Amino acid sequence: MIETIRWDGDAVVMIDQTRLPAEENYVRCASYLEVADAIRRMIIRGAPAIGVAAAMGVAIGVAQARPESLDEDFERICAELAATRPTAVNLFWGIDRMKRVYRAHRHLPFGQLRDRLIAEAKLVREEDIAINEAIGKNGASLVPDGKTVLTHCNAGTLATAGYGTALGVIRAAVEAGRKIDVFADETRPFLQGARLTVWELQHDGIAATLITDNMAGHFLKSGRIGCVVVGADRIAANGDVANKIGTYGVAVLAKENNVPFYVAAPISTLDLSIPDGGHIPIEERAASEVTHVFGVRVAPEGTAVCNPAFDVTPNRYVTAIITERGVARTPYLESLAALTAK
Amino acid sequence: MIETIRWDGDAVVMIDQTRLPAEENYVRCASYLEVADAIRRMIIRGAPAIGVAAAMGVAIGVAQARPESLDEDFERICAELAATRPTAVNLFWGIDRMKRVYRAHRHLPFGQLRDRLIAEAKLVREEDIAINEAIGKNGASLVPDGKTVLTHCNAGTLATAGYGTALGVIRAAVEAGRKIDVFADETRPFLQGARLTVWELQHDGIAATLITDNMAGHFLKSGRIGCVVVGADRIAANGDVANKIGTYGVAVLAKENNVPFYVAAPISTLDLSIPDGGHIPIEERAASEVTHVFGVRVAPEGTAVCNPAFDVTPNRYVTAIITERGVARTPYLESLAALTAK
8 A cells, every 4th residue: 555645743754756666765754844845846746645745734834833923933834835836726725724724723722723733634635535536436437448548647646645536537447347458658757657657556456558758649549548537736717727747738639539538636626716727837847857867867968948847738628527526527617616616 | 060870991880879968979880780780779760861871781781792692692681671670761762772773783793893882872871961951941941930940859960861851951941040949859768859959959059948748739839839840750652751759749739739840851751652651660669768768767667668669640730741852732642742753
């Protein structure tokens, strides 16, 4: 059983996703600053997992705050965690949830407030696992039998508190008896597909084949791919989806070849405050992620690089959005609002 | 001045493209078997360069053949070289050209026949440079001014005897005063874009930005890409284009975003003997190219891999095919036949 993140009394423990699969190391974050650093460095990544990490980061920050300047410390903790990564809305959702609990229980003695926040952070984690299982149940029947499922990046156990969003749908389809196998895009530059998705699916005994990102089109055209399932980092009110760079390309190629393209994500990934994907901030990461692979230089000295970590897939390429509350289809403005109101 | 391949008296000398840009090594192939091995291992790659290497391989093979069993040796030399890589038709074109010269001069004394074949192989190389310059001239005016050109893989000096096909068009556009810069897809798994295209363009002082393959869609959607120019490994009679894996995806994404998609290739890349791209054999290469980067493992032990080295872009995504004899547009069946008959 892979454990992405857990609360360990006085620290947050995470599996180090920068070293997998070569090394299975666990990182112990003993302060909110260490949690923030872990998010920034992608020791933990994946929108739902980042939401859990943010909640736990707030909890550990408050546990170590000075009772005499609690409000001030609390603001600083939340601001520091919020500044780690801009795209996945679950980060802000996790912090906001902790802010609401903080405000509701601010009147309590410090020890009780602290315990309440720690309990909430643990609850965020537990709920996320249940949410992913519900996403899996809702999505399983959409996966065509006897075909290959293509996925991009890692939207599995490692991207969540457990079970996964896109990989949750795949797991649920397998549990429901579907005879499927998986094609995993390697997902440059961070190689989440090669390093994390293949590793996870090997753990589960689900047949997985690794391809480079630029092979996705070839196999979508070949007829062997029954559907695409990916996760999401932020979904706008109109159903535009921000997800790992390359998702947009896969979505266009899926549509061009009449292959259904599914997005699996918790309701916490919806950002109904923005009308469309044009309002989603896209994180630009370090050039060295592209010019180096595991520390080995693959491009000449002085190479200019663009490294947007995400792209936006317009809603017209999205066949359905699978959430824990049900499956949304076009028109998304209405279907997503209805799911949120449930 | 980069020299991809040259005849050196009693050997064929090639720059080792598996080690660039980290090391600028030259490999000396002293027999046709060493030339075949260099093609197979991609010490030399790129369809036109492979054509030159094949011709030089035949020449060196004949120079070392036994005059008493010349016809037999010649067949074995040609068969060995033809078996190295299946997709780029220039390989077979280069061998066939040498076969024609062999037959036409078979009656000569061995020394004269040998010299005639060596001269022909050197001519193939010299002609290729002139052909690429003509391709550049024919394509330069198609490149929109003030925008970025996206290219995939390496179709430059290193893929040819010199100047390049796709990069030849870019070079000619720059020489004609176009204010352009280049986005280079890194082109996994072999990283021709990161390792070779960026390196070549740096040599020429043409501004180049490296992106991962899965970023191409994002930038095609962004509006900054004025056109795509790529090379080709084989073009069917109807204009379907086999080229480096990922080309198909770029072509679809270009069309989806109304960005012109140009293929630059010599007439020797046309294979009018096949009606469409479905007849082009696609080489499957070793899994280790995907699971390892410069010897560093990036996927778990036991990872299953697909590694098709090429894909086929249907003609409907191709805005034009730029050759040394002119620019072909749809319907390609007619326009390509007309260029060939010139």
